[in-house]
Amino acid sequence: MRILLTGASGQVGWELARSLMPLGEVIVPARERCDLARPETLAALVAETGPTAIVNAAAYTAVDRAESEEALARRINAEAVAELAAAARRAGALLVHYSTDYVFDGSKPAAYVEDDPVAPLNAYGRSKLAGEQAIAASGCDHLIFRTTWVYAARGANFLLTMLRLGAERDVLRVVADQFGAPTWARNIADASALALAQAVRERAAGHFRSGLFHLAGGGETSWHGFAEEIFAQVRARRPDLALRVGAVEAIPSTAYPTPAARPLNSRLDQRAVAERFGIVMPCWRAALGRCLDELGGGRR
Numbered sequence: 001m002r003i004l005l006t007g008a009s010g011q012v013g014w015e016l017a018r019s020l021m022p023l024g025e026v027i028v029p030a031r032e033r034c035d036l037a038r039p040e041t042l043a044a045l046v047a048e049t050g051p052t053a054i055v056n057a058a059a060y061t062a063v064d065r066a067e068s069e070e071a072l073a074r075r076i077n078a079e080a081v082a083e084l085a086a087a088a089r090r091a092g093a094l095l096v097h098y099s100t101d102y103v104f105d106g107s108k109p110a111a112y113v114e115d116d117p118v119a120p121l122n123a124y125g126r127s128k129l130a131g132e133q134a135i136a137a138s139g140c141d142h143l144i145f146r147t148t149w150v151y152a153a154r155g156a157n158f159l160l161t162m163l164r165l166g167a168e169r170d171v172l173r174v175v176a177d178q179f180g181a182p183t184w185a186r187n188i189a190d191a192s193a194l195a196l197a198q199a200v201r202e203r204a205a206g207h208f209r210s211g212l213f214h215l216a217g218g219g220e221t222s223w224h225g226f227a228e229e230i231f232a233q234v235r236a237r238r239p240d241l242a243l244r245v246g247a248v249e250a251i252p253s254t255a256y257p258t259p260a261a262r263p264l265n266s267r268l269d270q271r272a273v274a275e276r277f278g279i280v281m282p283c284w285r286a287a288l289g290r291c292l293d294e295l296g297g298g299r300r
Helices: 011-019 039-049 070-091 123-138 158-168 185-205 223-237 271-277 284-293
Strands: 002-006 025-027 053-056 094-100 142-147 171-175 211-214 247-251
Touching (some): 002 011, 002 039, 011 185, 039 070, 053 070, 053 185, 123 142, 142 185, 158 223, 171 223
Parallel strands (some): 002 053, 142 211, 171 247
């Protein structure tokens, strides 16, 4: 199998580059050869590499900046995705793509299922929804995974921000009325590899079905709960990661205004991915512990 991986320098992409290796040849093009800000270049890339599967982990993810750069966010998250989907169809390749809980407005009182009505609150969510719709309209074989609250041992994310601020400040104030599931990028990558392997077998047997699935850490918490768990686990597991913080105050979203509105409910029902692929994502607390164990000698 030949797998074309985009976005390999990102949180999920870096993990995918490792998780996909047992499946075959993983092609990781240089940035100048694979720039989603230039959608017109992608068809040639797919034609040249001739992949069995395209795994698109590249995205515009600056949620707040997207409010003032919506055209760029749409070019990367929707127009480029449409080009990849069209190229995948021409090449007979399977497209694996990642989307977000931000396609929902967060008003549902329960966890969202895949066919719940979408209503993005911000420009980033609108651009990701447009990417989903472009893939569905292309007619290519595809798997779309919506995920949420992604973190890793590298990059820019909530975990590393808390570790940095926790070493600098005595008190932190963290939003407590937004709920979801922290999701370790490693778990997304491993689950993607399992799903891709099954999808390739299904295609070979002639009974593959394209689909949209929710994929997130098991359980749920608030950002405040996530922060408290980070500090509790660091003190228990990683005393080398010095902490100064003594208190984490719970605040409402209204006390921490941001350019982009966030959904209050980001919980994603994962029964569909379990039924189709047998994937059960680990509890978010357990995954956090494993990630902290792998942070190395300190924060990155």
